[in-house]
Amino acid sequence: MSTNSDADKTLELYETSSLFLEIWDRLKRNKRAILGLFLVIFLILVALFANVIAPYDPVQIALKDSLKEPNLAHLMGTDVLGRDIFSRIIYGARASLIVGVVATSISLVIGVIIGAFSGYYGGWLDSLMMRITDIFSAFPFFLLAIAIMTFLGPSLLNIFFALGIVGWTNYARLIRGQVILVKESKYIEAARSIGAKDRRIILRHILPNALAPVIVYTALNIGGVILAEAGLSFLGLGVRPPAPSWGSMLAEGKDFIFNASWLVVWPGVAIFLTVLGYNLLGEGLRNALDPRLNLRRIK
Numbered sequence: 001m002s003t004n005s006d007a008d009k010t011l012e013l014y015e016t017s018s019l020f021l022e023i024w025d026r027l028k029r030n031k032r033a034i035l036g037l038f039l040v041i042f043l044i045l046v047a048l049f050a051n052v053i054a055p056y057d058p059v060q061i062a063l064k065d066s067l068k069e070p071n072l073a074h075l076m077g078t079d080v081l082g083r084d085i086f087s088r089i090i091y092g093a094r095a096s097l098i099v100g101v102v103a104t105s106i107s108l109v110i111g112v113i114i115g116a117f118s119g120y121y122g123g124w125l126d127s128l129m130m131r132i133t134d135i136f137s138a139f140p141f142f143l144l145a146i147a148i149m150t151f152l153g154p155s156l157l158n159i160f161f162a163l164g165i166v167g168w169t170n171y172a173r174l175i176r177g178q179v180i181l182v183k184e185s186k187y188i189e190a191a192r193s194i195g196a197k198d199r200r201i202i203l204r205h206i207l208p209n210a211l212a213p214v215i216v217y218t219a220l221n222i223g224g225v226i227l228a229e230a231g232l233s234f235l236g237l238g239v240r241p242p243a244p245s246w247g248s249m250l251a252e253g254k255d256f257i258f259n260a261s262w263l264v265v266w267p268g269v270a271i272f273l274t275v276l277g278y279n280l281l282g283e284g285l286r287n288a289l290d291p292r293l294n295l296r297r298i299k
Helices: 002-030 031-048 085-121 122-137 141-152 156-166 169-182 186-193 198-209 212-233 246-256 262-289 292-298
Strands: none
Touching: 002 156, 002 292, 031 085, 031 262, 085 156, 085 169, 085 198, 085 212, 085 262, 122 169, 122 186, 122 198, 141 156, 141 212, 141 262, 156 212, 169 198, 186 198, 212 246, 212 262, 246 262
């Protein structure tokens, strides 16, 4: 029995590794996806090693260097308080990445729990969960985030909560639809017939086979969450000054756009490249995880 069990585990690991290799092979043939992956990895590395890369303290005020144009000493120039823009852009990547990952994770956990139970059990529970989802979906994402942040006040922790709470509805709908499709499969009926509990069926059999579209949406959603954080910071509802944030840098530089354009150009470029990277990666993952899309295009 032990030998057969070990053989089954070895076969399962081999099939899993083969699947990942197949997905990676499809992904790496997509040049736009590889560009997106490169941008995302670059952002992560910049965020992780910000204290090594940044040449200056991002919050250090030096009024004698106020509004200096880009030069060898300050590659992206300085702001009105003499702070180095390049250093603030680098540290701003850390704030954006943390918000994107944490807020998306909160939305993902809430959405997966609600969507999985709603789709699996159906009935009155499904109706109740979907009506709650409809109520949250009735409010525009960004306006609801603004309302929550106005009530709670600006802070990094509150941004996690606000963007995480308002972003779970799409995950719930996506997971619910996938669970409804998967739960009618033959292997789910076989698991029920041998007495497997609902929790084990959901966690071990249904969710692993329903997560492919969720992975794609997560990659796309992180870019949207980073953009939302920049918008909140631009309105003064995000990361508290003097901590650097790309959105707050745009807000500080908007009054100097004509005589010191670098104050808004570089934060804008950083936001654009970050969102572009996640969108390209998400699109590439969608094609890699669903090769039928490529077949339909060929037809």
